[in-house]
Amino acid sequence: MEAMNQKSLERVVSQRALQMGSSFPCQICVVGFLCGVCLATLFLAALTSFGSFDFNGISFSMGASSASSPWNSSSDAINMVKSTDCKLKLKETERWFNSQRSTMETDNERVSLLHLVWGALLTESVHEEREFLLKFGLNRSSVPNAPHLENCKLSAYINMRLDTRAENESFPPWTNRKGLLDMYPASTAKEQLGSPRHRPISEGVYPPWITGSDEENYPLTRKVQRDIWVHQHPPNCWDPNVRFLVADWERLPGFGIGAQIAGMCGLLAIAINEKRVLVTNYYNRADHDGCKGSSRSSWSCYFLPETSQECRDRAFELMDNKEALEKGIITTKDNYSSKQIWAGRAPRVWGDPWSYLQPTTEINGTLIAYHRKMDRRWWRAQAVRYLMRFLTEYTCGLLNVARHAAFGKEAAKMVLTGxxxxxxxxxxxNNSRSDIEDFVWSSHRPWIPRPMLSMHVRMGDKACEMKVVEFEKYMLLADRIRKHFPHLNSIWLSTEMQEVVDKSKLYPHWNFYYTNVTRQVGNMTMAIYEASLGRETSTNYPLVNFLMATDSDFFIGALGSTWCFLIDGMRNTGGKVMSGYLSVNKDRFW
Known part of the structure; x- marks a missing residue:
């Protein structure tokens, strides 16, 4: 009986041992133990074989005699040779590291130099540019092109050309050809006589400031932009049937840039509904030394004017005509109530295209398919796109400076590899330019790190108008986007709060870019903050942020902010509808 019990016990123990031996942790332990034994054996063999070794100038020797181990049958001469080889290899490694460090330092110096040179070329002074190049022993031909900078003089020329009627034509040279291609010399008689290149706008060619397909923009965007331009540019401004609405930009204390633009969008709607040409007048934010000549105190300092110079001249002439004012040939902002301007009826000329907007805005995890102010959202998007359709040379220069400060060194590293x-x-x-560079690639946008996420964090005194959300919630939304687009790691951060910039340093897995400007510390009103910056800075840097946001691949903001509302409108008329919009709150009027 005892023998049977003994055998049963042995079987149980054997089965248990077999189960333990076949378990994964046990197998790992056994493999680890065997590997350790092997490594220890090899290490001891190497030490006893080489006799001594050297590490960074410190020598270690084994004291075992030749009789103590069969591995030490080699002569002392062989041991000395092997020890010397080891020392030489370590010295070679040290020299390699020093060489690599020297190379890195040289590369960093080259990056810094190229960055400085590009920065010097941003100056408008030819003399200053020449002095800088001479200082470093360079000439213009040895400086590679900067991919992140735009040729602002060329862009301004193209923009003005595309906003002005061609000679003996009813419309500007809006053709199927992009950029400067329509200026490329015609090669055949057929092309010279009746090509699609000169097909009139009425046959389906639309304004060139709209990018992306129709599905990537708000409904009817191309047609609406064309019709607004035609409305604002009558062939004969002195025709007695042409009527005008002349309006200053809003300048009441507490009105930010977003509110000013929203108000002008309302006035443009009134002008279209009443078949008047809108003419904007005094713009207080352009009343600074950066805006030169006739563009001072004018919207045209930053963007091309809303109508032709002929219509502006005619409208201001009529302003001095009492009869024209009495007969309603010309009206001003004072002729309309605040309700008409801020909450007036969107033009119905194009039907109700807002009724079939694509639901691409998400709030709290839900797509917004309908809200009470869809007509206003659609119209403001069209109006702000028209008012900002073309940048001036001045605004182009502001963007160049901002891109160079943010991305200049990255661009330099990229260029230096070639x-x-x-x-x-x-x-x-091969620094000379060819036709494809001048006529084709000239229409490409300046380089920025892509994909780029723009984030506008509005806090401060905005709490009296909307629900203010902490920066951490914005970053949760950013992480959501990156889960779907894992190659996204760049954020253009727009905010007036220094606290937000400081918190961005807690997210080292993101690359943050932002304008270099003094920000709010603590809580103060936006009016006081802007006054502390001065008029020029408080106007320029928000517009740079606005335009960077419209050009970014993704956007996170707060629809309760008029500024974010307008950014969303520019994106939805700039080919970014399908990028979507993640908002931390909803508009307060929805």
Whole structure:
């Protein structure tokens, strides 16, 4: 009986041991133990074989005699040779590391130099540019093109050309050709006589400031933009049937740039409904030394004017005509109530295209398919797109400075990978331009790190108008976007609060970019904050942020903010509808 019990016990123990031996943790332990034994054996064998080794100038020796181990049958001469080889290899490694460090330092110096040179080329002074290049022993031909900077003089020329009627034509040269291609010399008689290149706008060619397909923009965007331009540019401004609405930009204390633009969108709606040409007048935010000549105190400092110079001249002439005012040939902002301007009826010329907006805005995890102010959202998007359709040379320059400060060194690293290591001591090969660069690639937008997420964090005194959300919630939404687009790691951060910029440093897995401007510390009204910056800075840097947001691939903001509302409108008429919009709150009027 005892023998049977003993055998049963042995079987149980054997089965238990087998189960334990076949378990994964046990297998890991066994493999680890065997690997440790092997490594220890090899290590001891190496030490006893080489006799001594050297690490960073410190020598270690084994004291075992030749009789104590069969591994020590080699002569002392062989041990000395092996010890010397080891020392030489370590010295070679040290030299390699020093060489790499020297190379990195040289590369950083080249990046800094190219960044400085590009920055010097942003100056408008030819003399200053020449002095800077001479200081570093460079000439213009040895400086590679900066991919993140735009040729503002060329862009301003193209924009003005596309906003002005061609000679003996009813419309500007809006063709199927983009950029400067319509200026490329015609190659055949057929092209010279009746090509699609000169097909009139009435046959289906639309304004060039709309990008993306129709599905990537709000409904009817191309047609609406064309019709607004035609409405605002009558062929003959002195025709007695042409009527005008002349309006200053809002300048009541507490009105931000967003409110001013929203008010002008309302006045443009009134002008279209009453078949008047809108003419904007005094713009207080452009009343600074940065805006030169006739563009001072005018919207045209930043964007091309809303109508032609001929119509502006005619409207201001009629302002001095009492009879024209009495007969309603010309009206001013004082002719309309605040309700008409701020909550007036959106033009119905195009039906009700807002009724079939695509639901691409998400709030609290839900797409917004309908709300009470869809007509206002659609119209403001069209109006702000028209008012900002073309940048001036001044605004283009502001964007160049901002991009250079934010992305300039990254661009320099990228460009230097394609240059000889001897640069700047050698000329840049093939720096001359070809037709494809001048006529085709000239229409490409300046380089920025893509994909780019723009984030506008509005806090401060905005709490009296909307629900203010902490920065952490914005970042949760950013992480949601990156889960679907894992290659996204760049954020253009727009905010008036220094606290937000400081918190961004807690997210090292994101690359944050922002304008270099003094921000609010603590809580103060926006009016006081803007006054502390001065008129020029308090106007320029928000507009730069606005335009960077419209060009970014994704956007996170607060629809309760008029500024975010307008950014959303620009994006939805700029080919970004399908990028979506994650908002931390809803508009207070929905």
């Amino acid at each position: 240059l000889p290591r001897e640069w700047p001591n050698v000329e840049v090969a």
